[in-house]
Amino acid sequence: MGDILSKNRSFQEKEIEGKVYDLQLLRRILSYAKPYWLLIVISVILVFIITAVDLARPYLIKIAIDEHIKGYTAPMVSFLPEESPVKGVHYKGRIYVRETELSQEFPEKARFQLIKYQGKYFLIQGVINPDKDYGVMEKNGQTFLKQGKSIYQARPLSRSEARIFREKDIKDVTRLGLIYFVIVTAALFINYGQNYLLQFTSQKIVYDLREDVFTHLQKLSLAFFDKNPVGRLVTRVTNDTATLNELFTEVLINMVKDFFIVLGIIIIMLKLNWKLAIISYISIPLTLLSTYIYKKVAQDAYRKVRVKLAELNSTLQENISGMRIVQIFGQQYNKFKEFDSINLQNLQAEIKALKAEAFFRPSMDLIYSFVLALLVWYGGRDVLQGTIQFGVLYAFINYTEKLFRPINDMTQKFTLMQNAVVASERIFMLLDEEETITDPLHPKKFADFKGEIVFKDVWFAYEDEEWVLKDVSFEIKPGETVAFVGPTGSGKTTITNLITRLYNIQKGEILIDGINIKDLKQNDIRKMVAVVMQDVFLFSGNILSNITLDSPEISEEKAKKAARYVNAEEFIKKLPGGYYYEVKERGATLSAGQRQLIAFARALAFDPKVLILDEATASIDTQSEILIQDALNKLTAYRTTIVIAHRLSTIKNADKIIVLHKGRIKEMGTHHELLAERGMYYRLYKLQWT
Numbered sequence: 040m041g042d043i044l045s046k047n048r049s050f051q052e053k054e055i056e057g058k059v060y061d062l063q064l065l066r067r068i069l070s071y072a073k074p075y076w077l078l079i080v081i082s083v084i085l086v087f088i089i090t091a092v093d094l095a096r097p098y099l100i101k102i103a104i105d106e107h108i109k110g111y112t113a114p115m116v117s118f119l120p121e122e123s124p125v126k127g128v129h130y131k132g133r134i135y136v137r138e139t140e141l142s143q144e145f146p147e148k149a150r151f152q153l154i155k156y157q158g159k160y161f162l163i164q165g166v167i168n169p170d171k172d173y174g175v176m177e178k179n180g181q182t183f184l185k186q187g188k189s190i191y192q193a194r195p196l197s198r199s200e201a202r203i204f205r206e207k208d209i210k211d212v213t214r215l216g217l218i219y220f221v222i223v224t225a226a227l228f229i230n231y232g233q234n235y236l237l238q239f240t241s242q243k244i245v246y247d248l249r250e251d252v253f254t255h256l257q258k259l260s261l262a263f264f265d266k267n268p269v270g271r272l273v274t275r276v277t278n279d280t281a282t283l284n285e286l287f288t289e290v291l292i293n294m295v296k297d298f299f300i301v302l303g304i305i306i307i308m309l310k311l312n313w314k315l316a317i318i319s320y321i322s323i324p325l326t327l328l329s330t331y332i333y334k335k336v337a338q339d340a341y342r343k344v345r346v347k348l349a350e351l352n353s354t355l356q357e358n359i360s361g362m363r364i365v366q367i368f369g370q371q372y373n374k375f376k377e378f379d380s381i382n383l384q385n386l387q388a389e390i391k392a393l394k395a396e397a398f399f400r401p402s403m404d405l406i407y408s409f410v411l412a413l414l415v416w417y418g419g420r421d422v423l424q425g426t427i428q429f430g431v432l433y434a435f436i437n438y439t440e441k442l443f444r445p446i447n448d449m450t451q452k453f454t455l456m457q458n459a460v461v462a463s464e465r466i467f468m469l470l471d472e473e474e475t476i477t478d479p480l481h482p483k484k485f486a487d488f489k490g491e492i493v494f495k496d497v498w499f500a501y502e503d504e505e506w507v508l509k510d511v512s513f514e515i516k517p518g519e520t521v522a523f524v525g526p527t528g529s530g531k532t533t534i535t536n537l538i539t540r541l542y543n544i545q546k547g548e549i550l551i552d553g554i555n556i557k558d559l560k561q562n563d564i565r566k567m568v569a570v571v572m573q574d575v576f577l578f579s580g581n582i583l584s585n586i587t588l589d590s591p592e593i594s595e596e597k598a599k600k601a602a603r604y605v606n607a608e609e610f611i612k613k614l615p616g617g618y619y620y621e622v623k624e625r626g627a628t629l630s631a632g633q634r635q636l637i638a639f640a641r642a643l644a645f646d647p648k649v650l651i652l653d654e655a656t657a658s659i660d661t662q663s664e665i666l667i668q669d670a671l672n673k674l675t676a677y678r679t680t681i682v683i684a685h686r687l688s689t690i691k692n693a694d695k696i697i698v699l700h701k702g703r704i705k706e707m708g709t710h711h712e713l714l715a716e717r718g719m720y721y722r723l724y725k726l727q728w729t
Contacts, residue, residue: 051569064463068283080257083295085233092226093309096219097437101311103215105430106139112169114138117152128204130162148351152205153194156183160201165191170423186531194210209725249280252469260476261541264502275469278348279462287457290452296444304438312427315418315435317318319442322410329406342461347385349465354381398563400683407443414439451633476543482560488567490648490679491552492538498529498546499537503597507533509702513545515695520680522690524723525699531683538681564669569647573654575634577626582611583618585626586640593644601643607636649679687724696720 072079106113118127127136133227135151140482147165156175160485167173173186175193184193196204208382226239251277264272358365358374365374408606419431492515499508515521523531536542537549540556549556556564577585586602587593599618602608610633614620626634641651682688691710698706698713705719713720 040552064467066285067467068459068463070667071476072240072287074247075240075243076238079292080475081663082233082237082292085229085236086292086296087299089226089230089233090223090296090303092229093300093441094303095222095432097441098307099215099219100437101430101434102214103365104428104433105428105523107212107215109169109429110137110208110557111153111155111205113152114166115153116141116145116149117151128207129205130200132441136178153201160196160204161193162196162204164195165189165192167191170429182213192539202452234381237288238657240283243661244433245280245284245286249285250468252276252466255470255472257473258474260474260543262501263472265276268353268357270356271349272469273356273463274349274352279466282455282462284461285455290455290459291447292405293452300441300445308435308438311431311434315414315427315431318413318417319410319435319439321413321445322439323668325406325409326403327397329402329728333395333402336398337392337395339716340395341458341700342464343388344385344392344458344461347381347388350381351385352376352680376454407439407455410439410443411436411657420682426507442607443609476540476561478560479558482563483554483558485552485554485559485563485567488648490567491515491517491549491550492649492679492681493553494534494547494549495550496547497537497544499533499542504657507702508537511699511702512705513679513697513704515679517679518677519694520682520692521695521697522682522684522693523697523699523707524684524687524690524720527703529699530702531699532653535595535653535683538567539570540647566645567647568649569645570636570651570653571635571642575626575631575638577622577634579636580615580622581619582614582622582637585637586644588641590645598640602637602640604643605636605639607640610636649681651681651683653683654685687720687727699722 048268050654075414089636091244115127115137118134118136120125120129120132120134123134123136125136125140127134127140138145140148150164150166152163152166152169154163154167156173161175161182161184167184167186167189171186174185175182175184177183182193184191256272256276274474305316305320308319354377358378365371372517414432414435418427418435421427422429494511494513497508497511498506500506511519511530511534516615523534525531537544538556539553540549540561543557551559551564578588583595583598587595593616600617601607602611611617622629626637629637682690682693690696693710696706696708696710696713697704698718700719706713706716708716
């Protein structure tokens with residue numbers, strides 16, 4: 040038991056140390072995605088299509104620039120109409136075909152070029168570099184173009200003549216523009232479908248994960264909840280699972296998309312110009328180094344953020360729940376200081392994480408600017424020298440930006456990844472928490488439940504060997520009403536917790552109808568027992584749902600009958616909406632007596648074979664107690680009843696009264712027998728009546 044409690048404490052306080060097994064965690068997270076593999080595959084296919092469209096856009100613009108917008112300067116070969124191997128431009132009885140459409144080289148005298156100078160077009164015989172300085176001159180009624188020391192014969196073209204040479208370019212640019220518009224529009228709808236599909240799948244995965252976490256929490260023993268604040272557990276079920284949602288929607292699929300983009304850009308760059316491609320690739324090792332440094336710093340930072348956030352939520356939940364006490368005792372300032380301290384620790388953890396992120400993004404921008412400067416310097420020089428086309432340089436600048444876009448996004452993605460890793464650690468730590476109270480592999484069944492309860496030499500401690508019960512033995516026969524009395528901390532409530540097996544004992548045996556409770560299913564025990572406690576817990580909802588607890592086995596009529604039986608219906612009907620009156624959190628709008636009456640109705644509605652009343656009448660006023668006492672006399676008939684009470688007047692008629700002191704049984708007998716012994720019970724009784 041000590042090991043179990045130590046484990047619970049470690050869950051509350053422990054921060055993960057040492058190496059984080061990201062891949063193991065990722066595999067475990069992805070196991071929740073298995074049922075939705077088809078949707079994920081479809082989403083990946085759509086991502087591939089979107090990526091292809093994204094990569095095609097700069098290439099289409101490059102084609103439009105180099106082959107059409109500036110393509111008119113491409114060298115042409117002149118043919119007689121009957122000699123032209125392909126369809127070309129008809130002008131002055133000749134066919135002009137661009138060299139890019141021909142498969143062989145031709146002599147200089149057969150080559151022509153369309154050049155624009157000062158807004159006018161000229162057809163020259165020969166080929167120049169249109170990106171270098173040149174001029175046009177006239178001599179002896181003829182027009183010439185001069186570049187450096189070379190002079191070329193030129194023929195001025197009218198607008199209509201120039202249009203003949205440019206007509207195909209205009210049509211092709213229009214066609215490319217239409218293609219560009221169509222694929223971008225199609226990508227918009229595909230992107231919408233992919234995002235919707237991915238979000239839907241992710242929400243389903245998170246839904247399943249939350250169900251598993253909540254179901255697992257319900258199986259854990261109360262010893263676990265004794266050691267773990269509610270706020271911290273709420274953080275696991277809500278915040279941490281929401282963080283994993285971002286892992287699926289923002290990281291994993293986008294990483295696939297980024298991989299496709301980077302791979303496609305690398306291939307296209309090599310195809311366009313391998314020298315410029317190598318310059319762009321300089322960014323890769325620099326980026327990997329920056330990412331590695333960021334990961335080392337950020338992982339620890341975001342783990343601390345998650346830990347401090349859980350502590351913050353826990354403190355907030357505790358203070359809001361106990362606001363009544365805080366205000367009554369005027370402890371607002373002290374509680375504020377406590378909250379401020381934890382809030383400050385959270386702020387410091389967040390700032391450390393922000394520093395890591397603040398380093399990563401500028402480093403990516405610096406690397407991008409450096410590579411871009413190299414491209415402009417080297418590529419711009421080649422454009423001026425005519426060794427590469429301007430469209431190629433434009434495409435490289437565009438593709439380099441696209442190459443850095445997923446890398447820049449890694450700031451956010453790594454942030455989300457680190458958050459997700461830490462969140463998954465916390466979630467799976469919770470899921471790995473062992474159930475300390477488990478059902479046997481081959482459970483025994485009650486043949487005909489009677490309600491006999493026997494404790495044999497029972498020892499129990501909540502922590503280590505700090506014994507709450509010491510060598511406790513007693514027998515409760517079917518149909519008996521047995522009361523437990525004693526000072527606070529003597530172990531009265533602990534006994535009721537052990538009967539319903541909310542905790543496991545360390546020594547001894549507890550038998551129900553002659554069967555050890557460890558050989559029975561927990562549900563088989565608990566469906567036979569109903570407990571009414573002094574501190575009644577009511578759920579948000581209405582009066583009726585708090586009586587039935589939404590059990591399908593309890594009809595509305597049965598619930599109302601139980602309420603009438605304990606005289607609760609009188610006040611229920613006076614509430615707005617009656618049985619459908621809205622109950623606020625923990626029944627804040629109802630009086631303590633009203634909440635207690637609803638708890639009695641709840642217990643009766645479940646028709647238990649064993650009824651446990653844990654100081655159940657302590658909060659009831661005298662008038663209500665008279666009504667309830669009448670109902671209790673009917674309730675306890677033919678039922679095994681266990682009563683824990685400080686008011687000894689309520690247990691005079693008990694078949695047996697057991698007096699506890701410091702975890703041991705001091706006296707046992709009827710009311711009159713114990714008074715006659717003039718022992719501890721006698722002294723307690725005298726104290727209440729003097």
